[in-house]
Amino acid sequence: MSELERPWLANYPKGVAATIDPDSYTSINAVLERAISKHRDRDSFYCMGKSLTYGEFDTLSAQFASFLLNTLKLSKGDRVAVMMPNCLQQPIATFGILRAGLTVVNVNPLYTARELEHQLKDSGAVAIVVVDNFGKTLADALPDTAVKHVVTTGLGDLLGGLKGALVNFVVKHVKKMVPAYSIPGAIRYRDALAAGANAPMPKVEVKNSDIAFLQYTGGTTGVAKGAMLTHRNLVSNMLQAGAWISPCVSEDRQETIITALPLYHIFALTANGLVFMELGARNILITNPRDMPGFVKELKKHKFTSFTGVNTLFNGLLNTPGFDEVDFSHLHLSLGGGMAVQRSVAERWKAVTGCTLSEAYGLTETSPAACINPLDLPAYNGSIGLPIPSTDVCIKDDDGKTLAMDGAAVGELCIKGPQVMAGYWQRPAETAQQIDGDSWLHTGDMARIESTGFVFIVDRKKDMILVSGFNVYPNEIEDVLASMPGIAEVAAVGVPDEHSGEAVKVVIVKKDPSLTAEQVIAYAKENLTGYKRPHVVEFRTELPKTNVGKILRRELRDAAPKA
Structure with a gap:
């Protein structure tokens, strides 16, 4: 770790070390081999009544x-x-x-x-x-x-x-x-x-330098690009997150983790698939978490100890009849990430389950965890937590100057650590834009850092829209809809949505006067995944723009009603 101010270390939970050894395993395969040798007779994965x-x-x-x-x-x-x-x-x-x-x-x-x-x-x-x-x-x-x-x-x-x-x-x-x-x-x-x-x-x-995953994520260009995550990246993040949760989990007693987030998503891949594999845990795979009644029915079958998810998942369960009848007596770890955890949801989760819902923060590019709240917090605090072991964070202004950690200064959150990706697959120019010459990964999120080391997200520098934990980039939506014959101009923005955190709204200037919102939504359905499709369609005679013709999405966003 580089020499810089690390106020967060003073507030680390008891028993959590400041650093990890990213080379303690030669690869993800070595993690699996150890888990198999130590826990061969334990259940590993369970799905629809079948255990392995x-x-x-x-x-x-x-x-x-x-x-x-x-x-x-x-x-x-x-x-x-x-x-x-x-x-x-x-x-x-x-x-x-x-x-x-x-x-x-x-x-x-x-x-x-x-x-x-x-x-x-x-x-x-x-x-x-x-x-x-x-x-x-x-x-x-x-x-x-x-x-x-x-x-x-x-x-x-x-x-x-x-x-x-x-x-x-x-x-x-x-x-x-x-x-x-x-x-x-x-x-x-x-x-x-x-x-x-x-x-x-x-x-x-x-080798630990070999690419384990090409984990695709959106970009400012709207074109999905592959983050090159090496075995060392993933092992590092497994060790970092594992060290953080170590005070409340144990390899001696078998943990049971609910895996409702898809394993193709970086959050579940690392947290559920690797961290809990090293612990010899039992992974309960939920194939269709959108079937909330079925999900609750499945939960009643298990004495689960740990639960990861996104805010929308926790909120959906809390609003499903029968959830308050689930046995939560063994639950000692609830971790929310992928999108901001809302205070109302965290407070209801604590009231129903008796377990604090701790918020974490990360990116595909950081494998993903960078900050996690202490798990012994008595209640929700609105922060994304403290940088995890062997992770440095800072905030920088537009000129690259590092700003003070005084709770008042706001800048772009930057991250450095062994979990940071090797770069974007076959995109050296975009890699250079994201990771600067001093190895800081620029997240695009605007944040402030208190003198205690707790990090708070203030806003997003990019125009990215976050729908149920998935990144949606306006340029991709605009590129797709701009190919529709009846559209002259289109801009996409995020609007608040009580179910998904944000939803996509498009503002359109018509080429064909007879164009309807229903036609736009039908066209989007043919070309875009569900969470990327517009929920709101607004027609205008012109779009707000800068003097060089760039669409002012922020102006549209500020004026946008809820979905």
Whole structure:
């Protein structure tokens, strides 16, 4: 760590060290191997009534790695996309890819064909694993990509026996969630595991500098770009977050963590998938957290100890009948991130569960955790917390001058630490814009830092819109809608929304006088993932602009009503 003022260290929780050793594991694979050797007979992942022990997870992920190397003949460093919600197949595929020395490209299953095609082409992925529900999207996106191998699976494929067959039947024929699709040459997931079982997994040397994940995130250009997260980045953040929560979790008694956030999202990937794996925890995978009654029903089956989520998830549960009847007697860790935790939600969560909802802060580019509130706080404090071990923060003005940590000065929050990404995939210019010559990552968030070291987010420097923890960038929305024949000009802004924190609003100047809001929303539905679609459409005769013609989004945002 560099020599600078670190007032936060004086307020660290008892037992939390100031630093971690990012090289204590050689790779994520070494983390998995240790967890397997220590906790082979413990449950690792649970989904829809089916549990896998760490030993079983070892076997299955090794089989998948063997399939990738022996059957598909993939080479170290090749990119493999994973397009699945939370189900047993997801972590098996992810860790199988890592064990094979390959790079995981996490894909949001809700992407449209246009969005998916961009990510596959940009990453150069040569293979993809997909759940049948999203096979049609993949089939539409494949033709112009470099993908040579496709592995498909039904949600129930690893549940076994009658249960698995029933889940697949209901998903496909009752709920009609699997549109017809055809991908010639696609291999079924269970066949891939069987093929992998026929040959031993080759020994692959994986270094901590190797890229583990291409984790895609938006940018000021509106084009999603891949943050190169190395094994060392992820291991560092696992150790940092693990050290922070160590006073209230234990490897000796098995922790049970609720994983409702998708494992393809960086928050759940690191916090639930790595931190709790090192602890030998049991991960309860929630496939469809939007089904709140079903979610609450599942919660009643488990004596869970830890819970991560975003504000909208906590709020949704609190407003679902029966949630207050869940057994919270074992819950000792509730962590909120991905978006700001609202005071009203935090206070209600504490009242219902008896457990303080601690707010954390991070970015895809920081693997993700950078700041977390002390877990022994008696109540919500409005802060994003203190910088975690081996992490430095500061605030800078537009000229790059470091400002005082006096609680009054406001500047752009900058972060330095071993969890900061290696850069953006094949985008050196954008990497240089984000990480300065002194290795500070510029977050784009405006913040103030109190003399105690607590950090408070004030505003966002960028025009990014945050919908239920997902970044939405106005330029992408504008680029898509600008291609609609009836639109002359369009600007996208975020407006407050009680359900998702923010929602997208578009302000449009018509080219076709007969254009309607319904037509705009229908067009957006064809080209944008749900959380990116406009909830509010407003028509104007002109857009406010600077003297050089740049649209003044802030002016639109300030005048915008709630969604």
